Amino acid sequence: MTGAGNWTYFLPGAHPVLIDAGVGEPAHLEAIAGARHDGPGHVLVSHAHGDHISGVTALAARWRGTRFSKRPWPERDRNLAVSWTPLADGDIIPAGDSQLEVIHTPGHAPDHLAFWHAESRTLFSGDLVVTGTTVVIPATMGGNLSDYLHSLRRVLALGPSRLLPAHGRAIDDPATIITRYLRHRREREIQVLSALEAGLGSVDQIADAIYAGLAVTLLPMARESVLAHLHKLQHEGLARVVDDVWTVAM
Ligand SMILES: [Zn+2]
Known part of the structure; x- marks a missing residue:
């Protein structure tokens, strides 16, 4: 790493x-x-x-x-x-x-x-x-x-x-790379929200959908990243979790 x-x-x-x-x-x-x-x-x-x-x-x-x-x-x-x-x-x-x-x-x-x-x-x-x-x-x-x-x-x-x-x-060129980072996270967030809307409810399912083709050794970190996005969405009232199943909060 x-x-x-x-x-x-x-x-x-x-x-x-x-x-x-x-x-x-x-x-x-x-x-x-x-x-x-x-x-x-x-x-x-x-x-x-x-x-x-x-x-x-x-x-x-x-x-x-x-x-x-x-x-x-x-x-x-x-x-x-x-x-x-x-x-x-x-x-x-x-x-x-x-x-x-x-x-x-x-x-x-x-x-x-x-x-x-x-x-x-x-x-x-x-x-x-x-x-x-x-x-x-x-x-x-x-x-x-x-x-x-x-x-x-x-x-x-x-x-x-x-x-x-x-x-x-x-x-x-810090401004360029930081701006790119912020944009990347926004794009990732849209992907996570789309996965929730498509009915994918677990971190593993969402990670598999978003990171299709990723090396197996990197999957644990991809799951951490998906969970980080879900926590942010939950914090903002956009997602919720019941019994480990994530859904879009309406
Ligand atoms: Zn570190």
Whole structure:
């Protein structure tokens, strides 16, 4: 699910900051040591998915003074044996020779944060957007599509000139890709509503209809996405569920 791997971003300078912890790969730790022998200083974690957070243990073991900060998601965070400094929307964090603003961007995960460098209009965007594909909204694991769409619109309104995501290449045309994402979700929603109107009442049936021909290994994530759409429609009074059977709400 991580494409070609994970990016983390290291900002050296007066206040060294590492954005995302990676997974504890020895090569990653060596790269950090090569940039700064006394370690990353302060690690900001975008969200508590394993590919972003699991490296904190290895970082803490190698550099004892390291600070770790994220927006709390207690049932996930407690699995990692480091002490966390909580971050909240709007916090300003010294980073490198400048500063970052914390932007809460829930949806893909409830604790998801992006980090805004106002001077360069650059957003370290975590898993908010990935070039060439869409972002999974894991409905049974804290994902929320309404929140996600709100986060996308909020980032669009910031007017970033560049997104630095945790997967895939840097995005130099944020408005184009975010607008495309919003349109894609609208189209998907119409498909889900049409499936409901056609009498398909289960997540599996709807996923099979919408994602016909999808590789079997990807079906679980397609179902998560369908459920995320159904939750949004339910929240808006457009769909309802009785005994696990979904219908259009009239
Ligand atoms: Zn993620």
